[in-house]
Each structure stands twice: as structure tokens, then as C-alpha cells.
Amino acid sequence: MAFLENLINGISLGSIYAVIALGYTLVYGIAKMLNFAHGDVIMVGGYVVFNAIVKANLNPWVSVALAVVACTVLGITIEKVAYKPLRKASSLSVLITAIGVSYFLQNMALLVFGEKPVTFTSVIDIPKISLFDGKVVIKGETTAAIIASILIVIGLSLFVNHTQKGRAMLAVSEDKDAAQLMGINVNSTISLTFAIGSGLAAIAGVLLCSSYPILSNTTGAMPGIKAFVAAVLGGIGSIPGAMIGGITIGVIEILGRAYISPQLADAIVFAVLILVLMVKPTGILGKKINEKV
Amino acid sequence: MAMLEIKDLCVNYGVIKALKGITFEVNEGEVIALIGANGAGKTTTLHTITGLLSAKSGSIILDGKDITKTAAHKIVKMGIAHVPEGRRIFQNLTVLDNIRLGAFTRKDKDSIAQDIEKVYKLFPRLEERKTQIAGTLSGGEQQMLAMGRALMSKPRIVVMDEPSMGLSPILVSEIFNIIESIRKQGTTVLLVEQNAKKALSISDRAYVLETGKIVLSGKASDLINDESVKKAYLGE
Numbered sequence: 001m002a003f004l005e006n007l008i009n010g011i012s013l014g015s016i017y018a019v020i021a022l023g024y025t026l027v028y029g030i031a032k033m034l035n036f037a038h039g040d041v042i043m044v045g046g047y048v049v050f051n052a053i054v055k056a057n058l059n060p061w062v063s064v065a066l067a068v069v070a071c072t073v074l075g076i077t078i079e080k081v082a083y084k085p086l087r088k089a090s091s092l093s094v095l096i097t098a099i100g101v102s103y104f105l106q107n108m109a110l111l112v113f114g115e116k117p118v119t120f121t122s123v124i125d126i127p128k129i130s131l132f133d134g135k136v137v138i139k140g141e142t143t144a145a146i147i148a149s150i151l152i153v154i155g156l157s158l159f160v161n162h163t164q165k166g167r168a169m170l171a172v173s174e175d176k177d178a179a180q181l182m183g184i185n186v187n188s189t190i191s192l193t194f195a196i197g198s199g200l201a202a203i204a205g206v207l208l209c210s211s212y213p214i215l216s217n218t219t220g221a222m223p224g225i226k227a228f229v230a231a232v233l234g235g236i237g238s239i240p241g242a243m244i245g246g247i248t249i250g251v252i253e254i255l256g257r258a259y260i261s262p263q264l265a266d267a268i269v270f271a272v273l274i275l276v277l278m279v280k281p282t283g284i285l286g287k288k289i290n291e292k293v
Numbered sequence: 294m295a296m297l298e299i300k301d302l303c304v305n306y307g308v309i310k311a312l313k314g315i316t317f318e319v320n321e322g323e324v325i326a327l328i329g330a331n332g333a334g335k336t337t338t339l340h341t342i343t344g345l346l347s348a349k350s351g352s353i354i355l356d357g358k359d360i361t362k363t364a365a366h367k368i369v370k371m372g373i374a375h376v377p378e379g380r381r382i383f384q385n386l387t388v389l390d391n392i393r394l395g396a397f398t399r400k401d402k403d404s405i406a407q408d409i410e411k412v413y414k415l416f417p418r419l420e421e422r423k424t425q426i427a428g429t430l431s432g433g434e435q436q437m438l439a440m441g442r443a444l445m446s447k448p449r450i451v452v453m454d455e456p457s458m459g460l461s462p463i464l465v466s467e468i469f470n471i472i473e474s475i476r477k478q479g480t481t482v483l484l485v486e487q488n489a490k491k492a493l494s495i496s497d498r499a500y501v502l503e504t505g506k507i508v509l510s511g512k513a514s515d516l517i518n519d520e521s522v523k524k525a526y527l528g529e
Contacts, residue, residue, distance in 0.1 A: 164397070167386075170383070174384065177377070177381065180345065180366045181374070182394045182397045182398075182442075183398035184394075185364075186366070
């Protein structure tokens with residue numbers, strides 16, 4: 001029974017990773033860059049919700065909406081200021097810039113929100129589910145994360161495959177020049193991608209801090225990296241891949257922590273990534289990427 | 294007034310001068326061929342017209358309006374569609390999605406549906422394969438898709454870059470027949486081709502490019518009999 005509970009907790013944590021991984025995967029797919037500052041946007045989302053609820057006494061739902069808006073604006077701004085000027089630069093320059101943006105956000109958070117970690121109050125009021133006469137208890141936060149991620153993946157898939165803007169994203173991800181020849185504005189499509197990814201990061205931040213309530217300026221870093229691992233594992237660029245990768249990583253982490261060693265859980269996660277990449281370098285659902293010369 | 298005027302256009306690739314001041318015009322209803330060897334500047338010319346490359350100097354004028362600095366994504370709406378070299382279809386999308394993306398700038402849903410039917414009439418094989426992933430099409434079918442996709446924007450001018458490249462002789466003839474029927478429907482065509490003979494045989498006028506300059510121009514029927522053209526480009 002404890003195994004079932006651990007498994008469900010793993011799926012739940014993995015669902016949060018999946019929501020974060022979607023941001024990595026979308027941005028990679030369309031802008032062909034790894035936005036390592038993505039994890040820190042989660043932390044900003046968490047702080048916005050925390051301050052909105054605790055300091056401004058706003059309704060939790062309003063606070064979450066506020067965080068989504070704030071992170072969306074933050075994501076668009078990061079892209080415009082830091083990445084857009086590097087559109088034609090080497091991918092190494094972009095990668096280093098992304099790491100720089102990550103440190104910038106962490107240190108700005110230190111300055112703005114203070115260095116003392118705060119305790120986040122959960123915004124989720126879904127009741128606990130008791131199964132097998134209370135032998136398995138699923139917290140509301142756990143359920144919320146799973147449901148939210150499923151809705152997000154379905155919504156995003158529908159958006160990408162069935163709307164004009166979504167198809168523009170697919171076209172840009174394949175061939176920027178050809179997309180422009182169709183009349184697609186590549187810059188605004190990339191902005192939209194950052195906006196969606198960062199908005200999702202805010203939701204991930206709320207889900208993460210509701211389940212794991214200690215919030216500090218580095219809260220986003222580790223989940224960010226694990227979500228990146230999830231995106232690569234599932235096949236970077238693939239939306240269902242992010243979901244599969246996220247849940248795989250979440251389950252491995254929680255089961256590893258429960259049955260192998262709490263200290264080694266993270267190491268196991270990364271070892272799994274290395275193993276999968278040795279067997280299938282493009283990830284579980286990844287397609288071969290045709291590098292343009 | 295010419296529909297499309299190129300005036301003294303210069304384009305650089307870094308330090309390389311790809312176009313050194315070319316001037317030519319395309320009138321409504323014409324098929325114009327740009328011929329020349331590899332590296333003469335043919336593709337550069339087309340890319341600069343549709344905004345994928347920017348000009349160093351000179352101007353590109355469409356219907357009397359200067360579009361030299363207009364962004365690529367706005368040009369298609371002004372009436373120029375580009376069938377790029379190497380087709381550049383969206384390999385991971387279906388044939389139908391590719392065709393629909395051709396109509397990206399259009400809002401008129403009903404006539405888009407009608408135009409998809411028109412494209413299918415012109416290229417029946419695309420209809421047979423509409424749900425197929427475009428990357429699985431043969432080279433000739435991919436070329437047809439690239440042309441059909443371009444027509445979906447309802448262009449007044451189509452610029453085509455090496456549409457016959459890499460195709461079997463039968464398909465080459467088929468592609469040229471299609472270009473003629475596109476022209477018959479009233480669309481102006483600016484054609485870049487290494488297959489100079491075929492290109493001249495369906496064009497009204499032609500320009501010969503050599504290392505970034507126009508060295509010869511005139512009626513296609515005259516050029517096809519010109520001794521220097523015969524020697525350099527027709528392999529006679």
C-alpha cells in the first residue's frame with residue numbers, strides 16, 4: 001500500500017516536472033535554444049503568489065492568475081532583452097546567456113524577496129482522497145498536480161495542432177525561412193512560445209510550492225534541471241514526450257527516495273537520463289533533428 | 294509601369310558581393326527566366342525580393358511601392374509567393390497542413406477551401422496523399438507541394454527557384470507544363486533555372502546573370518538562338 005502511495009506521489013511530482021518540461025520543450029522546438037532560466041521563472045511565480053496571498057491578502061485564484069500574467073510578461077521580456085539580439089549568434093553564446101539570466105533572476109529574487117526562505121501556504125483546497133480504509137491517502141495537492149498537467153497537455157496539444165497560431169509554431173520549429181515565406185512572423189511566434197512556456201512555469205511554481213512549501217531564491221533551480229532532464233528523456237521538442245519524461249523522472253525520484261536512498265535519489269534520476277541517452281540519443285519520443293548547415 | 298522593378302540591386306554575403314547592381318523588370322502576365330551558372334546570384338536575387346536577404350543598396354518596387362526593406366512575412370500578403378530552392382516543405386506536417394499554411398495570411402475561409410480544390414485539380418497526386426506526412430513524398434511530389442503551397446496565398450507573382458532540380462526528365466516536363474498552366478491562370482512567374490533550355494522555351498523574356506551582374510537580356514526566343522547563350526548555357 002505504501003508502494004501505491006509512493007507511486008501516486010511520484011506521478012504527481014512528475015506531473016509538475018512535465019508542466020515545467022513543456023516550457024523547455026516548446027522553446028527548444030521553436031527557438032532551438034535551451035532556456036536555462038526557465039526554472040527560475042517558476043520561483044518568481046511562487047513568490048508572486050506568496051506575496052499576493054500573504055502580503056496583499058488577495059484571493060488564491062486571483063493570486064495564481066496574477067503569477068501567470070507576471071511570469072508571461074517576464075518570459076517575453078527575457079526573450080526580447082537577452083535572447084533576441086542573439087538570434088544569429090552561436091548556440092554556445094545563447095546557452096551562456098541563458099545561464100547568466102538564470103543567475104540574474106536568482107539574485108534579483110534575493111534582493112527583492114529577501115534571503116530568508118518563506119513557507120508557502122498551499123492554494124489548493126481539493127479534499128484528501130482516502131483509499132483502502134485510509135491505508136492510502138492522496139493529498140489534494142497531489143490530485144491537483146496530476147489533473148492540472150493532464151489538462152495542460154491536452155490543451156496545449158489542441159492549440160498547437162488545431163489553431164492557426166499553433167500551426168505557425170510548428171512551421172517555425174521546422175524551417176524559419178520557409179515559415180516567413182508563408183507570411184508567418186517568426187519573432188512574434190517565438191515571443192508567443194516564451195509567453196506560453198513562462199505562463200506554464202507560473203502554474204508549475206504554484207503546484208510545486210503547494211506540495212513542497214519551502215520557497216527560496218533557488219527553489220526553481222533543481223526542479224528546472226530535472227524538468228530539463230525530463231524533456232530530454234521524453235524527446236525534446238515533443239509535447240507528449242515532456243509528459244512521459246516528466247512522469248518517468250518523478251516516479252523514479254520518489255521510488256528511489258523511498259526504496260533505495262534519499263541521498264541518492266537525484267543521482268539515480270540523472271543516471272537514468274545517461275542510460276536512456278546511450279540507448280536512444282533522441283529520447284523516448286524524439287525525432288531525429290536535421291541540423292542545418 | 295512594370296509590376297515588379299528591380300533597380301540597381303546590390304547584395305553582400307559578408308565580404309562577398311553576390312549582386313553587383315542588377316536592374317530588371319517583370320510585367321504582369323509574363324514568365325521571366327533568370328538563367329546563369331551556379332553562384333551567379335540567381336537565388337540571392339529571389340531571396341532579396343521576398344525579404345529573406347536584405348539589400349545593401351538599390352531598390353525593389355512592387356506596383357510602384359518600394360518593398361526593399363519590407364519584412365519577409367509581409368511580402369507574401371503583398372502578392373509575391375516564393376517556391377524556394379530545395380522545396381523547403383514542412384517535412385513533419387501533412388500534405389494538407391502544408392497547403393493550409395500556404396494560405397496563412399488569408400482570412401477568407403470559404404474561398405480557401407475552394408482554392409485547396411483548385412490546387413488538387415492542378416496536382417491530383419497531392420489530393421491522393423493529403424493525409425500523408427510531407428517528408429514521405431517523392432521529390433517530384435514535394436516540388437508539386439511547394440508549388441501548390443505557394444499558390445494558396447493567391448499570389449500575383451510567383452518566384453520559383455530551380456523547380457526542376459533533381460527530378461527525372463518526365464517530371465521536369467510535367468513541372469514545366471504546370472508552370473505554363475499557372476501562367477494561363479493569370480499569375481506572373483519569375484523563374485530561376487539551371488535547365489536554361491526548358492526555362493527559355495516557356496518564358497517571354499529572360500535575363501542572363503554572371504557573377505552578380507546581368508550580362509544579357511532579351512526575348513527568350515532570341516536568347517535561345519543566341520550563340521553565346523547556346524555555348525555557355527544550352528550545351529550546344
